[in-house]
Amino acid sequence: MSSVGDHCSVDSIASWIETRNREVSVEVERIPFRAMDKWEVMPDNSLRHSSGMFFSIEGIRVRTDYPTPTEWEQPIINQPEIGYLGILAKEFDGVLHFLMQAKIEPGNVNNVQLSPTLQATKSNYTRVHGGKNAAYLEYFRNAKSEQIILDQLQSEQGARFLRKRNRNMIVKVDADIPVYEDFRWMTLGQIKELMQRDNCVNMDTRTVIAGIDFAEQSVSEVDMAEMSNFGRGMIESALTQKGVKSLREVLSWLTSLKSRYDLIVEKVPLNQIEEWECKDDEIVRYDKKYFRVLGVRVHIDNREVVSWCQPLVQPMQQGICAFIVKKIGGIYHYLVQAKLECGNRDVFELAPTVQCLTGSIFNGAPRPPYTNYVLNAGKEQIIYDALQSEEGGRFYHEQNRNMIVEADEDFPLELPPTYQWMTLGQINEFMRYSNYINIQARSLIAAIKYK
């Protein structure tokens, strides 16, 4: 079976994606918001799909007392419905394979990236847009309990989405299933290998893969001897009970932060939000910071021609997401940050050590803790370093540098109050429940390579 990953190298998968990239033409043309088919510009300049479903761009006012009383207004993507991010899995010769799709998304820097088997909003699969039913949808809707390897509600970017979540699923099938064009079976090892490259595996895949408790799933099958030192260290960190803090202590720390600080988010008319300007074809800050909202017409010339309009969010700066890891008492710990973002459902989520914009934004002002440490890390400290894209269905050319950096011996164990050392096992435990580990942290956890 030529589409099974075991029989094809990582390079051949990568070149398959590159070929698809060359074959397809994706045009993203900026147009005024009022020219977007099937979209409406409301009296307050907010944007909504004419079905009333799908997503909308609205204005919010955010008030919080963290770290000190502050208030701001911004546009946000409101998509209250929960979509599927689903991966089908099947064993070939005793090895689990995942059915991945080479998927075009208008916001991708490189058009095609590796995506889950199914990526469908409720509006998609109830066919609000019209169009065909999503391929493989029924395998997820009709999955039996014993087929389900993973089934989690997980958050998206809290600075851009208002409390949005997806249902991340991995469903195992035994029967032969059709492999449509643009789909291929591949192993977890191959997917993780592809994550070492820039912009090859999309965010939707990374957030699902992150939920796999690798130590639980595979440690008995995997020959530890075949692993890298770091890989063995990760298995130990996933299985240990010797974290510097117990799970109870970490929960208490998070409870204390959520109790101490308020996050109040109210909708306000988009055309009245402070610091922002609603133009005919963009919604942008006067100082051009953070991001802007564009109206686009997408034109894809593939095997068939498709065209549609939608808003996209474009970042105005590059960003970095980085975990610092350190062996404490022989066990790897992740330096986790409790981060308040306006779209969070529960005030704080656990984020990477560093998650911030880079470039000129800090112009003189001090950068967030550990940012300089990560950016100045020596080569021998860098475990992982790749550019990764945010979801190309909402974000235009947004890529962030993803890094895992090993702290040097002198790195202080004492942390600021909103930072915590956690084992991989503790992160995995929080991952099972919703709204604890944010999407940027999950993207990094997904990238952990064991071999």
Place this chain on the structure above:
Amino acid sequence: MSSVGDHCSVDSIASWIETRNREVSVEVERIPFRAMDKWEVMPDNSLRHSSGMFFSIEGIRVRTDYPTPTEWEQPIINQPEIGYLGILAKEFDGVLHFLMQAKIEPGNVNNVQLSPTLQATKSNYTRVHGGKNAAYLEYFRNAKSEQIILDQLQSEQGARFLRKRNRNMIVKVDADIPVYEDFRWMTLGQIKELMQRDNCVNMDTRTVIAGIDFAEQSVSEVDMAEMSNFGRGMIESALTQKGVKSLREVLSWLTSLKSRYDLIVEKVPLNQIEEWECKDDEIVRYDKKYFRVLGVRVHIDNREVVSWCQPLVQPMQQGICAFIVKKIGGIYHYLVQAKLECGNRDVFELAPTVQCLTGSIFNGAPRPPYTNYVLNAGKEQIIYDALQSEEGGRFYHEQNRNMIVEADEDFPLELPPTYQWMTLGQINEFMRYSNYINIQARSLIAAIKYK
């Protein structure tokens, strides 16, 4: 030390509460909303404290597609800040005791009930109302990690409060601490014994006590032989790995429900909500169903005289909260219901088997599943049966019948789609994370007696 529970019987604690009840005079006088000192009636008839903090009564529109598309409007209590419900614990002669307060609340049917050491909203302890600082507050604010036995964010009634939560804490002290008037040390066993009586232990105590993982905390110290059959069964149910469903399966079931159904809550002007009427001194449905909002002046004549005004919510029907339990494969399972309530932070929470109004409300219409089974249970099936009050600081004379009923042999194992069998261990596991087990379920779990 005469205030230590070990030295005083349950009866003496009960008579201490009764004495306090006789000594105190609590007058709750209905007054027009506009006559409430320190409260403002807004242009849309919503009610807010003049500080802008504390709580408010507002109007909401609720839209959901569960179980079928439906929409309604209602008043709701909005209290976005997180308060403390804290109990101090200390060992006397090797036995853990809890410092409990005989506390007056205006809505209590019997004025005084047993409450946590500390019961304080953020407005209380930042002294928005003026007044003294809450007793024992500093023990909770300054608790060190190793003193914290329990620290959880837990929800309140989802049908009455908009996403309200409290921080439930148990903090252990070693030093001698002052025991103020109206406070006494007592054991967990004594508190649970008092919960077998009607309206003796308040809801705030019950929700904190529910979080104690009894099997984890005490099974090594406790002589299993001293326990009742039911008590031993509960320990087994807390420790077993042999649930009819795994935790992964239960989480997947809940994920599936949260994904399938939407809950959209918007604020609307209170004086425009459908089916409700804003009068000068009450907000009430035309058909008098469910509940009404009253304005009251509270006058307490105790050692000192105190008086204040506030809104209170009065139920228009009585209610019942009941768990059915059943031994399956030799292990007790709880029949848990996933329940959607408008104030839930996360669409569904896990509720008792039966949680509904009783009385004339179903007038002919079929009652929710299992309601008749519980109400017609034979005496030998009833493990627990007591009237318990909702929080007397917000609710006026609201008491619900709390029951635990053992299913008979013929009880069907097959359940409707929103019901699930869960072990006590699984319930305890969910309890550690926020917004999974609702307050009515927690009230019943707190009442489990082991001896």
